Amino acid sequence: MNTKVMLAGVELKNPVMTASGTFGSGAEYSEFYDLSALGAVVTKGVANAPWAGNPTPRIAETRGGMLNAIGLQNPGIDVFIKRDLPFLKKYDTKIIVNVCGKTVEDYCAVVERLSAEPVDLLEINVSCPNVKEGGIAFGQDPKALEAITREVKKYAIQPVIMKLSPNVTDITEMAKAAESGGADVLSLINTITGMKIDIHRRTFAIANKTGGMSGPAVKPVAVRMVYQTAQAVKLPIIGMGGICNAEDAVEFILAGASAVSVGTANFANPYAAREVAQGLEAYMRKYQVEDIRELVGAVR
Numbered sequence: 001m002n003t004k005v006m007l008a009g010v011e012l013k014n015p016v017m018t019a020s021g022t023f024g025s026g027a028e029y030s031e032f033y034d035l036s037a038l039g040a041v042v043t044k045g046v047a048n049a050p051w052a053g054n055p056t057p058r059i060a061e062t063r064g065g066m067l068n069a070i071g072l073q074n075p076g077i078d079v080f081i082k083r084d085l086p087f088l089k090k091y092d093t094k095i096i097v098n099v100c101g102k103t104v105e106d107y108c109a110v111v112e113r114l115s116a117e118p119v120d121l122l123e124i125n126v127s128c129p130n131v132k133e134g135g136i137a138f139g140q141d142p143k144a145l146e147a148i149t150r151e152v153k154k155y156a157i158q159p160v161i162m163k164l165s166p167n168v169t170d171i172t173e174m175a176k177a178a179e180s181g182g183a184d185v186l187s188l189i190n191t192i193t194g195m196k197i198d199i200h201r202r203t204f205a206i207a208n209k210t211g212g213m214s215g216p217a218v219k220p221v222a223v224r225m226v227y228q229t230a231q232a233v234k235l236p237i238i239g240m241g242g243i244c245n246a247e248d249a250v251e252f253i254l255a256g257a258s259a260v261s262v263g264t265a266n267f268a269n270p271y272a273a274r275e276v277a278q279g280l281e282a283y284m285r286k287y288q289v290e291d292i293r294e295l296v297g298a299v300r
Helices: 077-088 104-114 142-155 171-180 216-232 246-255 272-286
Strands: 005-007 010-012 016-018 040-042 059-062 065-068 094-099 121-125 160-163 185-188 192-195 210-214 237-240 259-262
Touching (some): 016 272, 104 121, 121 142, 142 160, 216 246
Parallel strands (some): 016 259, 185 237
Antiparallel strands (some): 059 065, 192 210
């Protein structure tokens, strides 16, 4: 039984990874299980300088999920290289670094710094606000998305994953723009913009007013977008959005994802990602699937 998958020439032992921002750099979760059980660990967003993030409160529970407006708080690339990378290298799993920035130059600076580091793939978070263009996210304008993809590729040694935002009219237009810019892999979906109001305090539940909604509530939207994207481009896809168990993961794979990321579920169950990996093997045994790649995009 083969659970290995290939992403732009990088072989993962299984298709299960963690979603950026939900797993830190793995240190906390390593206390629960061996991270070598996962195909890859995706780090929290890394910027070219430390980011303080948004004011608190920054998280609110919703029915079927959560809202977050952390604001990509991170200690910056220097700390990441010195502290987090050596820790992750102790495990037999691929390392995917999520890169964030406020300008194209910010992204390229981080990508260039990582070119000499033991990193397997780079995931570019284009849901960040483009400060030079009035704050619209790079991933909400196809021209900006294609341009930043092309620019990042000039500096990248590792394969580049472009993480698509669902907060667009047509996800396939964005996927095609990333493909045209030279992306090697696509990951989707990032969080959906949402809001919660505290009716007792008569104010917003999080200080930023809006936040990114994730969790089981977004899964049907995510599966639909993964399916549409798989029909529109030839790139491998990492599917995510509300995956809590192996059944959820299989749904994404059948829709066209070559790999999957487990995110919000990690907060409720620290073993979630490992359980998804184990559950995929059980599913393959039950239905006598010899190679997991047989399932990718099997539903047309």
